[in-house]
Amino acid sequence: MEIRNADVVLTNPGRNYVVVRLETADGLVGWGDATLNGREKAVEAALEEHLFPELEGRDAHRAEDVWQSLYRGTYWRGGPVLQSALSGVDMALWDLKGKAAGLPVHDLLGGRTREYATVYDHCGDDSIDAIVENAEASLDRGIDHFRVNVGDPMGDYLDLDGVVDGVLEVRDRLGPDPELIVDVHSRASPREARQIARGLEPAELFFLEDPLAPEHDAEYGALRNATTTPIAYGELATDPFALQPLIEDGAIDFVRVDLAHVGGITAARKLATVAEGNGTKTAFHGPPDLSPIGQAATVHLDLALPNFGVQELTDYEERYGDAVGEVFAGGANFDPSVGGLDVPDEPGLGIDVDLDAAASFEYERSHLPKRRAEDGSVADW
Numbered sequence: 001m002e003i004r005n006a007d008v009v010l011t012n013p014g015r016n017y018v019v020v021r022l023e024t025a026d027g028l029v030g031w032g033d034a035t036l037n038g039r040e041k042a043v044e045a046a047l048e049e050h051l052f053p054e055l056e057g058r059d060a061h062r063a064e065d066v067w068q069s070l071y072r073g074t075y076w077r078g079g080p081v082l083q084s085a086l087s088g089v090d091m092a093l094w095d096l097k098g099k100a101a102g103l104p105v106h107d108l109l110g111g112r113t114r115e116y117a118t119v120y121d122h123c124g125d126d127s128i129d130a131i132v133e134n135a136e137a138s139l140d141r142g143i144d145h146f147r148v149n150v151g152d153p154m155g156d157y158l159d160l161d162g163v164v165d166g167v168l169e170v171r172d173r174l175g176p177d178p179e180l181i182v183d184v185h186s187r188a189s190p191r192e193a194r195q196i197a198r199g200l201e202p203a204e205l206f207f208l209e210d211p212l213a214p215e216h217d218a219e220y221g222a223l224r225n226a227t228t229t230p231i232a233y234g235e236l237a238t239d240p241f242a243l244q245p246l247i248e249d250g251a252i253d254f255v256r257v258d259l260a261h262v263g264g265i266t267a268a269r270k271l272a273t274v275a276e277g278n279g280t281k282t283a284f285h286g287p288p289d290l291s292p293i294g295q296a297a298t299v300h301l302d303l304a305l306p307n308f309g310v311q312e313l314t315d316y317e318e319r320y321g322d323a324v325g326e327v328f329a330g331g332a333n334f335d336p337s338v339g340g341l342d343v344p345d346e347p348g349l350g351i352d353v354d355l356d357a358a359a360s361f362e363y364e365r366s367h368l369p370k371r372r373a374e375d376g377s378v379a380d381w
């Protein structure tokens with residue numbers, strides 16, 4: 001199954017996506033998601049100039065060998081741009097492998113261990129009343145895991161007491177049953193993270209998400225020892241092996257890498273296997289900047305993993321608008337009767353891209369918002 005053509009497509013059916021297209025000599029096409037929010041052109045250049053020239057003539061069946069040669073074989077390892085580019089290539093290779101075998105990717109990964117991937121929804125808002133209203137609407141849609149960030153856009157984590165008091169009030173209003181999640185978005189210092197996690201213990205969170213940035217990896221052990229609040233970590237990770245020590249030390253409870261940034265299905269699966277041996281579960285990243293291809297790849301892995309925990313599903317109704325539907329066909333479906341995502345049992349990832357439609361929605365330069373603290377200094381977004 002020789003790789004003959006490799007292309008990258010930038011499209012903006014509502015937001016920018018970076019789509020990888022690999023074609024084999026016998027005409028099979030595989031799709032991958034290499035979207036890196038606000039850095040799409042850098043990934044495009046990495047693919048065209050550095051990754052694609054290595055792929056021509058290679059055997060598309062050898063996904064692991066391609067992964068190794070693009071990760072390790074280049075000497076310069078990773079980083080968000082190169083790992084996102086590699087992620088897109090890796091997903092496209094799994095898609096091709098499934099199409100060649102006539103099997104869905106989850107079958108290639110060992111087969112289903114579950115019928116659907118339970119999701120959590122985003123219910124965060126400016127007021128407690130609005131959060132409770134959002135959560136009740138979500139419950140009506142069959143979802144009972146909610147992210148309940150208080151404030152806009154992710155909560156003001158300099159006001160630690162405000163965050164803690166707000167979430168405790170949400171818990172009080174929603175009762176003990178729903179599973180609650182709070183995303184710190186890597187904004188806390190190690191001390192602040194301990195304070196938030198301890199303060200939120202009475203809320204009995206499902207997990208506290210990304211309390212610390214990757215430069216504070218060494219602090220996760222201390223955080224774990226300081227609190228009973230479960231900790232999820234990893235959406236900024238671009239090197240799967242960097243998280244391995246945290247898993248082995250029992251410092252995190254959920255690994256939540258992004259399949260479009262960590263090195264695709266191949267990388268996330270390696271990490272999930274380490275996690276399984278250590279009793280750690282998965283909670284893979286599911287933001288709106290993941291294209292429907294990345295979402296489908298993530299759900300295929302969710303369905304196959306024995307240690308799946310939960311799948312993030314951001315604003316599922318508004319997430320992929322009509323324009324996205326013109327570009328991408330197929331992919332993951334949400335089933336309100338179970339509050340979970342599933343993928344069709346079609347060969348590969350089960351998703352297709354209309355290139356004409358993609359071309360009609362042109363890339364638009366955009367960046368993640370910048371945040372500054374009250375005194376004007378740069379703060380983490």
Ligand code: KDG
Nearest residue numbers: 037183185286287288289314
């Ligand atoms: O591009 C950045 C987003 O993916 C991120 O801000 C979303 O934190 C996020 C989440 O948990 O979905």
Ligand code: MG
Nearest residue numbers: 183185209235
């Ligand atoms: Mg997050």
